[in-house]
Structure formats: structure tokens, C-alpha cells
Amino acid sequence: MATTTTTAPTTETTSIRAPRASRPGNLRKHIALIAFAVLMVYPLVWMVVSSFKPGNLVLSQPGLIPSEVTLENYRNGWGALGEPFSLFFANSLFLTVGSIVGNLFSCSLAAYALARLDFRGRRIYFGITLASVMLPMHVLVVPQYIFFSQLDLLNTYFPLLIPKFxxxxxxxxxxxxxxxRTIPRELDQAAAIDGAGPFRTFWFVILPLMKPALVTTTIFTFIWTWNDFFTPLIYLTSVEVYTVPVALNTMVNAETQSGVGALFAMSLLSLAPILVFFAVAQKYLIRGIATTGLK
Amino acid sequence: MSAPTAPPSPALSGSSPPEPANRTTRRTPKWRRQGRAAHVFLIPWLLGLVLITAVPLLASLYLAFTDYNLLDPPTWTGLENFRRMGEDPRFWASAWVTLKYVLVSVPLQLAFALGLAIVLDRGIKGLALYRSVYYLPSLLGASVAIAILWRQLFGHDGLINSGLALLGIEGESWLQNPSTALSTLVVLNVWTFGSPMIIFLAGLRQIPEELYEAARVDGAGRWRQFLSITVPMLTPIIFFNLVLQTIGAFQSFTQAHIISGGRGGPLDSTLFYTLYLYQQGFVSFNMGYASAMAWALLVVIGIVTAIHFLLSKYWVFYGDN
Amino acid sequence: MDRRTFTRLIGAGAVTAAAAPLAACGRSASGSTEGAVRYAWWGDAVRKQNYEAALAIFSEENPDVTVRPEFADYGAFQERITVQMAGRNVPELFWIPSPQVLTYQAANLYRPLDDLDGFDLSDYPDDLLETFKLNGELNTMPRSIFTPCVRWNQTFLEEAGAELPAYDEANWTWDSLAEFLIDYSADNPQGRKGAAYCANSDMVFESWLRQHGSDLWTEDGTLGADPAALEGWFEWWERLRTAGAALELSEQEGADPEWPVVGEKVLMTLQNSNHIVDEAQQFPDYDFQQRMTPANPDATPGFRFGYLSRIAMYRETPDGSLEGAAKLLDFNLNDARMVAQTGLTVGAPANPRVLEEIRPDATADELKLLDLVDEEMQHEQRPRYEAPPGSGTWRDVMARTIEALALGNVDIPTAATQFTAEVTREIEAARR
Structure with missing residues (x-):
């Protein structure tokens, strides 16, 4: 069976390849990378500092060194909507995990068919797929809303999850x-010679080999779903089902900008899960895939 | 649309076997079997197309030829919306702003993403940390907090101007100056280069290590390996990023919406096409006009994408042919 | 094709294919279920907490009515309710954003309110009710009233040892105010400017127009701003700005000054009287005071006015929800406990009885609001008309005009002409 040759152990190859460290060039590289990193994260650092300032000083005394340090923003922000903020984390998490599962499942199936199988209309299907990326979502919102409201699915997660599946x-x-398409055809053909049909080829050959794409999809789905504002705003109307961005959007008073401190505090807390998730997920990009069956 | 032929990569031409020559003779039975299988694989997609994508898509196409204020039923006006676009100065202003943005920010962001992906691919300590740090801004890119962050950087009393003040230069708010406001959005887009970087990283991991080993055996140096293996093998991913970042830039909305408070100011200098479309649809209640704008955009993006695909024949290499 | 056919068509094919299995697993908590009352308002988290505390009182006394609050930030509120209206799935009770009053009216979204069991109108004298009507129909009710004002930082004023022009008809004029601001900006030891650039403050702008014999909106649903009055308004602000007495747009980050940005930079803002409640809290060390807008001696009589912010009931409120919605409306408008819980951030209560009942418990800043609204409303007022359909973007047009002016791209007469042309074009487009 093709599997044994293709999904070979993965970690070893990288560790053999990796150590090239402690050359003088590397130090310079690190310095440049760190300098660049500082530039990249300065705004975030400012945000962290600000989140510990008394709420009314965040914008009026915007320096990096706070004159007063307090946890009030975190306290106020956490309970700002009458529900503990953890509820919105849980809602967002549920929605995000559901979306990831949905996207991995449905998109990989469709992608395999479009990339590898020969059938009439393949190009048309692919064109439709691309076209649906090209139309701005704002003109689709109203018809989709009408559709889901006729199904009586408003204020549930279905309008947000069904499309992903x-x-x-x-x-x-x-x-x-x-x-x-970057995966050599020879692997499919080898599998076909071993008697595997499209389903086995997909499951045992292609799917393991497209792990980086799956990880990428997971990362992106996570972040986009976690940060999505407009769709949950339209479909979710009661506070108990709010997601994090919808909850965050209510933190700041539009007229006086008060509540910015709480907004910062809760934004930072909501970054934490994505950051942890990312730190874990990106390891799979380091490990990568060793396609030892090629030679 | 897809590119069936690409010039063989110099690195691969020696090592990979040629396509089986009997492909066409086997075609008919295989094709029939695969057609059935393909449609099984495509069941979720087809359902989604029929239920969720197609109807709204067609509805918006219909609305493009109507006057629809969201509250009353649409009335057919034929090509009126498209005629109106021609004489709407804000429409052209928004198209121009968007075009400038696409032309500047896409190459810039991709260059950053690709460069750093290659640096952060392997071989240095603290990879995970660097990657996470560089990715952080992307996580925040669409947050409401961005508006305040950007003012802290580019505002009248912001960090940049504080720096300039040390040099004795008195700066104005970069966000309130029509000639610099768009640049701050380009900076914001480049700042969030983490997303394409991730895709590049994933693409780099997809390159079979054997190719490098073979090249090393042949005595190729690192630069030569980069040019003859990394670049050609990465072209499908570069192409993907290019196509989708271009589409994304044409549709750019959220950041301008947040930073300009939905207005696209000052003086329409950050009035992106979709932001204007949104204003027309949801603020002025001209959903018919907005739909017409959306389809005009679709046509433009479609043409640009088609050009990308046509050109891709000359530079994108696929492992599958 | 009428609306129903249209919405049906969009849903139709799909619904029949998917309805059964999907609807089975969806909670039916979405649309307007019988007996439940959806109530939509805008604001921040603080307001949400206050309103829900008040609604809790209501729910305790009316256990048979299920209240479903739907709230969001002002911008998000408008996005959501727009989509809901397009889908004809509107909350039973909803606040009306000021530029949309007549747009929604034209779309026939409001239900008449004078025939409702459970909603009591006896607190409102007939002549007052008359002023609430739209085209002779009582289909919205004012939740609150606020007025245009001049607000200053008394602490700053004393620090500089300066004194405002006397608050009487002879001295409280636009000219004297401008001169004062120019003097203050030139002299004050803290280097502050006199005022934020508030030319986009809709209420004060409207006050200016009314003083100069024109209206913001006419009875016929057109822009009423007279070119001379419009130019005068721009001139007044540009004079201050070029004299260094009003902030540059750069200094206040845009045509709409943001309070935390300008609070320390200027002595004065010209804006809505209700904002004092929230804004004073942001600078607890300072004392803020406010007055009515200044007026020149030749001001057109009857120019004083208050803005009524409105609430409405959805026309297609199901019968089963009607009584509950009426009760909830009554509680919102006619029960002092509601106002006591929610505070006065939205302005003074429109119900005269409630106003008297809450006065003793008002905070010092709230009293400043109540007193100023009282003062303004005691004046004889000529009628005021709401913003017509299509005018929803007029403040954006104004902001662009101000940007062009302040950047020196256009002169004042051109700016005035362009503003008028653009607003008029939008209104006419909506009329087609």
C-alpha cells in the first residue's frame, strides 16, 4: 500500500537538516530580526501598557510609561456586558472549532476533486469557485440573511457554521x-497501480501530503472566524450568543471614547488564545512533510 | 483557467520521470469513473453552491439592474446604475484609490512575506518565537483597537511626530493629510504580512528534501539551490498569494473602515472601492447601485485574475505535470 | 415584483430543499415569536448594563412579557437593523437613528401608537403630542430631548483668569464669542486654543441656520440651508481657525473632534447638551459648564429648538406581542424608574412628569443638562422638520466640505455650493 512509503517519519529529516547555527552571520541575522520584531510589536507593547492605565488616561496621556498602574480595565472589561467575558471566549471557541472542522472537511474534498480528478465541467467549477471569492460580501449579506431568516435560524450559530461545512x-x-498541484502525480499513479481508487488515494496519499495546506487552512480559519465581526453581528442578536469581536465592539462609547482601556484589556486577552494556538500550530509547519517515497 | 503546461524545472528535468505517454488512450474509462467520484467529493461544495452561494450571487446580479433601497421592493432600471457609475466622481475616486493601493501594497506585502518566510524557514534558533512575533500584527489587523493604535503611531501627537519633533520637525497628523493617509493604510497592510508569510512557510515545507539532497550531491551552492529548487517549487504558492492578495486588495475594506471611521477620509483619500460600495448599500440605502458596483468589481478582478492565470503559464511550475 | 415575492424567491428553492432537517435542530429563538418583545437600542456596554437593570424591574412586574434586548454600538446597530429591515425581521421596539426618521417612515415601518392598550399618553399635553407627530401621525415617541450648547472647562477658564462674554441677549453673540476665543487663545498661559473645530456639530449648525432664517430641512423634505447662512457658518469657523483660536483638523484628528484628544487642548466645544454627562466623567478633575448657543441681535425669532430622539414600534408587530410591546414602551417612556436606572446620557426625559420625578436625584452634571434643556425649551419655537430620506450621509458630506476648506482646497462660496449640491443630489436620488 502506498501509505507506508509516503507518510514516513517526519521529524528526523528536519533535525538532520537544521543545525547550521553559531556562525557569525547568524548573530547579525538575529540582531536584524530582533530589531525588526521590536518595530513590529511596538504598537502592541503600547497597547499592553495602556491597558494597565486608568481608563480616562489611556488617550489623554499616551506615553509608554504610565503614571498610575491599575487592573480596573481588566475588571471592568471582564464584566462589562453583564456576562463574564469567558462566555464570549467559549462562544467564539465553539464557532471557531466548528468552522475549522467544516472547512477542513469540505474544502479538502472539493480541492482534491478539482485538482486531481478528470471530469467534465472541472474548469467551470473552478471558475465559479474563484468568482465567489471575487464578489464583495456586502452585496451577498442581505440575500443570505433573508435565506437564513426564512429558515428561522437567526440568533443561532447555524448561519455561521453551515456555510463552512x-x-x-x-x-x-x-x-x-x-x-x-505541487504534489508529484507519480504518487497518485503509484497508488493507482497498487489498486487504490480516488477515495483511498485521497485519504492515504494526498491528505497526508497536504498537511501544510491543512495546517494553513486551520490557522486562517481560526483567525478569520475569531476576528469576524460583521456576520456574527448580523446573525447573533442576544448577548448570550455574542462572539468576542461583537462583545469588544460595545466596549467603547462612540461619543466620548470612554471604555478604550477596557477594549484594550479585553482585546489583549482575546489575542492570547489565538497566539497560543498559533504557536502550537506553526510547529507543524516546521516539521513539514518528508516525501521520501519520491525517489 | 488553470495552467496545464509549464516549462519543466531545471532541477526536476533530470530526476523526474516523464508523464506516462499512454494517458490519452486510457482516458475514457478513467474519466467516467473519476467523474462519478469527483461529484461525490464535490457534494458539500455543490450543496453550498446551490443553497448558499448561487442564490445570493444571482440575487445581487438581478439587483444590479434595479433601484433597491432595502426597504421597498426593487424596481427594474436596466443599465441605469452602470450609467450612473460613469458620471459619479466618487466612484472614480474610489476606483483610483483602490488601484493605487493594489499596485503598491500587494508587491510590498508579498516581498516582505516571502523574504521573511525564507529567513524563518529553517536553520536559526528561536524560529517559533520570531514567527509568532511577526504574526502577532495579523491577529490584530481587523480589530477595532487598530484605529486607536494607528492614531497613536501616525496621529498629530503620535509616535512618528514625536520622533520628528526630536529632529526639530513639526509634523501634522499623517492620518488627516490626504496625501499621506493612504500610505498609512499601506503600512498597515504590510505590517500584517504574517498571513501570506504563513502560506509561504507552508509552501516551503512542501518542497521535497530529496531535491536539495540531489542538488547538494551535484555540488550546487545555497544560492543555486534557492534559484533552481526553492523558487520554481514555490511558484504555485507565490502565484496563489499573488492572486488572492490582489483580489483581497481590490476588496480591501475593514482596515479603511475602521481607521477612517467608515468615511474613507480625509477628502476621500482612503475611500476604497468596497468602502464606497458599502456606504452606498448600507448608509445611503442604494443597494441596487452597490450591487452594480460589486459586479463591476467582479468583472475587473476577473480580468486581472485571468491575466494572472494566462501569465502563470510562463512562470508557475506545477509538480503534477 | 413586490417585496414578499422577492424575499420568497431568494429563499424559496433553498428553503424547500433544506428547511426540514435544518429547522429541526435550530432553536427558534430568532424571529418574532409570539409573546416575546424584541427591543433594539444602541450604546456602549455601560448603557447596556443600565438598561438591562431597568428591564429587569419591568420583567419582574410583567412576568408574562419576555423581553429580548438587541443592542449594539451606534454604527453596528445601524448595520444590523438595516439588514433586519431588508429581511422584514425588525424588532418590535427600536430606537431610530436621527438621519433615518423619515426614511423608515417612508418605508412604512412605524405602527401608530395612539391606540395601544397598555401605553398611556395622559402625561403628555395635547399640544406637546402634536409636536411629536410625523405628518400628522403619532407613530413614534420621543425618548429624550437634548439641545445644542456651548460647553467650556471652567477650571481652565479660571486658570487663565479669563471671563466669558456676559450671558445675556446683548453680549452672548457669535461675534463676541469669536472675539473672546481669539483673545483667550492669544493670551492664556497654558498655550491652549479657544475651541475645537466644531463646524460638523449638527445641532449647533442647525441652531445657526435657524437663527439666520433658514432651516436644516424643510417641510417639503429638501435641504433648507440658505447659501448665505451656510457661508456665514464656514466663515465663522475659518476665522477662528486661521486666527489660531480653533484647532486645526490635524490637532483634533479629523472633522469631528474626539473628546479625549481635545479635552486637554481646548477651553470650549460646541455640541450637544447631553454629552456633558459622559464627557465630564472623563476628566473628573475639571468643572464643566454649558450655555445655550450664542445669538446675534438680529436672530430670527423662534430659532431655539430641542432635538427629540425617537423610539418606534414595528408596524408588523404580531398580535401576540402587541400588548407586551405596548407595556414595555410605556415603561420606557412613562416610568421614572427606567430613567433613574439608565441615567441621562441620552438627554432629558421627554415625559414632563418623569422629568420632574427624576430631578431631585440627578447628579450635578445631569442637572446642568436638565437646566439647559429647560431653558432652551421655554423659548417660543418654530417648527422643526426631520431629515428626509436620502439625507443619511449629510454629515459625511459636511465633514468632507470642512476638510476641503481647512486644507485650503476650496474657498468658502465654492464649499457652500458643493455641500448644497451634493446633499441635494442624494435626496433627489432617494426620491426616484
Missing amino acids: LATDAFFIFLMVQFI
Whole structure:
């Protein structure tokens, strides 16, 4: 069976390849990378500092060194909507995990068919997929809303989850198609010679080999769903089902800008899970895939 | 649309076997079997297309030829919306702003993303940390907090001007100056280069290590390996990023919406096309006009994407042919 | 094709294909279920907490009515309710954003309010009710009233040892105010400027127009701003700005000054009287005071006015929810406990009885608001008309005009002409 040759152990190859450290060039590289990193994260550092300032000083005394340090923003922000903020984390997490599962499932199936299988209309399908990425979502909102409201699914997570399970995020289909196309055809053909049909080839050959694309899809789906504002705002109307961005959006008073401190505090807390998730997920990009079956 | 032929990569031409020559003779039975299988794979997608994508897509196409204020039923006006676009100065202003943005920010962001992906691919300590730090801004890119952050950087009393003040230069708010406001959005877009960087990283991991080993055996140096293996093998991913970042830049909305408070100011200097479309649809209640704008954009993006695909024949290398 | 056919068409095919399995697992908590009352308002988290505390009192006394609050930030509120209206899935009770009053009216979204069981109008004298009507129909109610004002930082004023022009008809004029601001900016030891650049403050702008014999909106639903009055308004502000007495747009980050940015930079802002409640809290060390807008001696009589911010009931409120919605409306407008819980950030209560009941408990800043609204409303007022359909973007047009002016791209007469042309074009487009 093709699997044994293709999904070979992964970590070893990288560790053999990696150590090239402690050359003088590396120190310079590190200095440049660190300097660049400082530039990149300065705004975030400012945000962290500000989140510990008394609320009314965040904007009026914007320096990096606070004259007063307090946890009030975190306290106020956490309870600002009458529900503990953890509720919104839980809601967002549920929605995000659901979306990831949906996208991985539906998009990989579609992508495999579009990238590898020969059938009439393939190009048309691919064109439709691309076209649906091209139309700005704002003109689709109202018809979609009417659709889901006629199904009586407002104020539930279905309008947000169903599309993910039906491969409507064409971005990821395209992404996966591009990745599958970098996988040498010989592997499919080898599998076919071993008697594998399209389903086994997909499951045992292609899917393991497109792990980087799957990880990428996971990362992107996580972040986009976690940060999505407009769609949850439209579909979710009661506070108990709010997601983090919808909750964050209510923190600041539009007229006086008060509440910025609480906004910063809760934004930073909401960054934490994505950051942890990212730190874990990106390891899979380091490990990568060793396609030892090629030679 | 997809590019069936690409010039063989110099690195691969020696090592990979040629395509089986009997492909066409086997075609018919295989094709029939694969057609059935393909449609099974495509069931979720087809359902999504019929239920969720197609109807709104067609509805918006219909609305493009109507006057629809969201509250009353749409009335058919034929090509009126498109005619109106022609004489709407804000429409052209928004198209121009968007075009400038696409042309500047896409190459800039991709260059940053690709460069850093290659640096952060392997071989230095603290990879995970660097990657996470560089990715952080992307996580924040769409947050409401960005407006305040950007004012802290580029505002009248912001960091940049404080720096300039040390040099004795008195700066104005970069966000309130029509000739610099768009640049701050380009900076914001480049600042969030983490997303394409991740895709590049994933693409780099997809390159079979054997190719490098073979090249090393042949005595190729690192630069030569980069040019003859990394670049050609990465072209599908570069192409993907290019196509989708271009589409994304044409549709750029959230950041300008947040930073200019939905107005696209000052003096429409950050009035992106979709921001204007949104204003027309949701603020002025001209959803018919907004739909027409959306389809005009779709046509433009479609043409640009088609050009990308046509050109891709000359520089994108796929492992599958 | 009428609306229903249109919405049906969009849903139709899909619904029949998918409805059964999907609806089975969806909670039916979304649309307007019988007996429940959806109530939509805008504001920040603080306001949300206050309103829910008040609604808790209501729910305790009316256990048969299920209240479903739907709230969001002002911008998000408008996005959401727009989509809801397009989908004909509107909350039973909703606040109306000021530029949309007549737009929603034209779309027939309001239900008449004078025939409702459970909603009591006896607190309102007939002549007052008359002023609430739109085209002779009582289909919205004012939740609150606020007025245009001049607000200054008394602490700053004393620090500089300066004194405002006397608050009487002879001295409290636009000219004297301008001169004062120029003097203050030139002299004060802290290097502050006199005022933020508030030319985009809609209420004060409207006050200016009314003093100069024109209206912001006419009875016929057109822009009423007279070119001379419009130019005068721009001239007044540009004079201050070029004299260094009003902030540059750069200094206040845009045509709409943001309070935390300008609070320390200027002595004075010209804006809505209700904002004192929130804004004073942001600078607890300072004392803020406010007055009515200045007026020149030749001001057109009857120019004083208060803005009524409105609430409405959805026309297609199901019968089963009608009584609950009426009760909730009554509680919102006619129960002092509601106002006591929610505070006065939205302005003074429109119900005269409630106003008297809450006065003793008002905070010092709230009293400043109540007193100023009282003062303004005691004046004889000529009628005021709401913003017509299509005018929803007029403040954006104003902001662009101000930007062009302050950047020196256009002269004042051109700016005035362009403003008028653009606003008029939008209104006419909406009329087609």
C-alpha cells in the first residue's frame, strides 16, 4: 500500500537538516530580526501598557510609561456586558472549532476533486469557485440573511457554521488546489497501480501530503472566524450568543471614547488564545512533510 | 483557467520521470469513473453552491439592474446604475484609490512575506518565537483597537511626530493629510504580512528534501539551490498569494473602515472601492447601485485574475505535470 | 415584483430543499415569536448594563412579557437593523437613528401608537403630542430631548483668569464669542486654543441656520440651508481657525473632534447638551459648564429648538406581542424608574412628569443638562422638520466640505455650493 512509503517519519529529516547555527552571520541575522520584531510589536507593547492605565488616561496621556498602574480595565472589561467575558471566549471557541472542522472537511474534498480528478465541467467549477471569492460580501449579506431568516435560524450559530461545512470559503479550496498541484502525480499513479481508487488515494496519499495546506487552512480559519465581526453581528442578536469581536465592539462609547482601556484589556486577552494556538500550530509547519517515497 | 503546461524545472528535468505517454488512450474509462467520484467529493461544495452561494450571487446580479433601497421592493432600471457609475466622481475616486493601493501594497506585502518566510524557514534558533512575533500584527489587523493604535503611531501627537519633533520637525497628523493617509493604510497592510508569510512557510515545507539532497550531491551552492529548487517549487504558492492578495486588495475594506471611521477620509483619500460600495448599500440605502458596483468589481478582478492565470503559464511550475 | 415575492424567491428553492432537517435542530429563538418583545437600542456596554437593570424591574412586574434586548454600538446597530429591515425581521421596539426618521417612515415601518392598550399618553399635553407627530401621525415617541450648547472647562477658564462674554441677549453673540476665543487663545498661559473645530456639530449648525432664517430641512423634505447662512457658518469657523483660536483638523484628528484628544487642548466645544454627562466623567478633575448657543441681535425669532430622539414600534408587530410591546414602551417612556436606572446620557426625559420625578436625584452634571434643556425649551419655537430620506450621509458630506476648506482646497462660496449640491443630489436620488 502506498501509505507506508509516503507518510514516513517526519521529524528526523528536519533535525538532520537544521543545525547550521553559531556562525557569525547568524548573530547579525538575529540582531536584524530582533530589531525588526521590536518595530513590529511596538504598537502592541503600547497597547499592553495602556491597558494597565486608568481608563480616562489611556488617550489623554499616551506615553509608554504610565503614571498610575491599575487592573480596573481588566475588571471592568471582564464584566462589562453583564456576562463574564469567558462566555464570549467559549462562544467564539465553539464557532471557531466548528468552522475549522467544516472547512477542513469540505474544502479538502472539493480541492482534491478539482485538482486531481478528470471530469467534465472541472474548469467551470473552478471558475465559479474563484468568482465567489471575487464578489464583495456586502452585496451577498442581505440575500443570505433573508435565506437564513426564512429558515428561522437567526440568533443561532447555524448561519455561521453551515456555510463552512458546505465549502463556501472558496479561498481555501483554491489554496488546497494549489498545494495539491505541487504534489508529484507519480504518487497518485503509484497508488493507482497498487489498486487504490480516488477515495483511498485521497485519504492515504494526498491528505497526508497536504498537511501544510491543512495546517494553513486551520490557522486562517481560526483567525478569520475569531476576528469576524460583521456576520456574527448580523446573525447573533442576544448577548448570550455574542462572539468576542461583537462583545469588544460595545466596549467603547462612540461619543466620548470612554471604555478604550477596557477594549484594550479585553482585546489583549482575546489575542492570547489565538497566539497560543498559533504557536502550537506553526510547529507543524516546521516539521513539514518528508516525501521520501519520491525517489 | 488553470495552467496545464509549464516549462519543466531545471532541477526536476533530470530526476523526474516523464508523464506516462499512454494517458490519452486510457482516458475514457478513467474519466467516467473519476467523474462519478469527483461529484461525490464535490457534494458539500455543490450543496453550498446551490443553497448558499448561487442564490445570493444571482440575487445581487438581478439587483444590479434595479433601484433597491432595502426597504421597498426593487424596481427594474436596466443599465441605469452602470450609467450612473460613469458620471459619479466618487466612484472614480474610489476606483483610483483602490488601484493605487493594489499596485503598491500587494508587491510590498508579498516581498516582505516571502523574504521573511525564507529567513524563518529553517536553520536559526528561536524560529517559533520570531514567527509568532511577526504574526502577532495579523491577529490584530481587523480589530477595532487598530484605529486607536494607528492614531497613536501616525496621529498629530503620535509616535512618528514625536520622533520628528526630536529632529526639530513639526509634523501634522499623517492620518488627516490626504496625501499621506493612504500610505498609512499601506503600512498597515504590510505590517500584517504574517498571513501570506504563513502560506509561504507552508509552501516551503512542501518542497521535497530529496531535491536539495540531489542538488547538494551535484555540488550546487545555497544560492543555486534557492534559484533552481526553492523558487520554481514555490511558484504555485507565490502565484496563489499573488492572486488572492490582489483580489483581497481590490476588496480591501475593514482596515479603511475602521481607521477612517467608515468615511474613507480625509477628502476621500482612503475611500476604497468596497468602502464606497458599502456606504452606498448600507448608509445611503442604494443597494441596487452597490450591487452594480460589486459586479463591476467582479468583472475587473476577473480580468486581472485571468491575466494572472494566462501569465502563470510562463512562470508557475506545477509538480503534477 | 413586490417585496414578499422577492424575499420568497431568494429563499424559496433553498428553503424547500433544506428547511426540514435544518429547522429541526435550530432553536427558534430568532424571529418574532409570539409573546416575546424584541427591543433594539444602541450604546456602549455601560448603557447596556443600565438598561438591562431597568428591564429587569419591568420583567419582574410583567412576568408574562419576555423581553429580548438587541443592542449594539451606534454604527453596528445601524448595520444590523438595516439588514433586519431588508429581511422584514425588525424588532418590535427600536430606537431610530436621527438621519433615518423619515426614511423608515417612508418605508412604512412605524405602527401608530395612539391606540395601544397598555401605553398611556395622559402625561403628555395635547399640544406637546402634536409636536411629536410625523405628518400628522403619532407613530413614534420621543425618548429624550437634548439641545445644542456651548460647553467650556471652567477650571481652565479660571486658570487663565479669563471671563466669558456676559450671558445675556446683548453680549452672548457669535461675534463676541469669536472675539473672546481669539483673545483667550492669544493670551492664556497654558498655550491652549479657544475651541475645537466644531463646524460638523449638527445641532449647533442647525441652531445657526435657524437663527439666520433658514432651516436644516424643510417641510417639503429638501435641504433648507440658505447659501448665505451656510457661508456665514464656514466663515465663522475659518476665522477662528486661521486666527489660531480653533484647532486645526490635524490637532483634533479629523472633522469631528474626539473628546479625549481635545479635552486637554481646548477651553470650549460646541455640541450637544447631553454629552456633558459622559464627557465630564472623563476628566473628573475639571468643572464643566454649558450655555445655550450664542445669538446675534438680529436672530430670527423662534430659532431655539430641542432635538427629540425617537423610539418606534414595528408596524408588523404580531398580535401576540402587541400588548407586551405596548407595556414595555410605556415603561420606557412613562416610568421614572427606567430613567433613574439608565441615567441621562441620552438627554432629558421627554415625559414632563418623569422629568420632574427624576430631578431631585440627578447628579450635578445631569442637572446642568436638565437646566439647559429647560431653558432652551421655554423659548417660543418654530417648527422643526426631520431629515428626509436620502439625507443619511449629510454629515459625511459636511465633514468632507470642512476638510476641503481647512486644507485650503476650496474657498468658502465654492464649499457652500458643493455641500448644497451634493446633499441635494442624494435626496433627489432617494426620491426616484
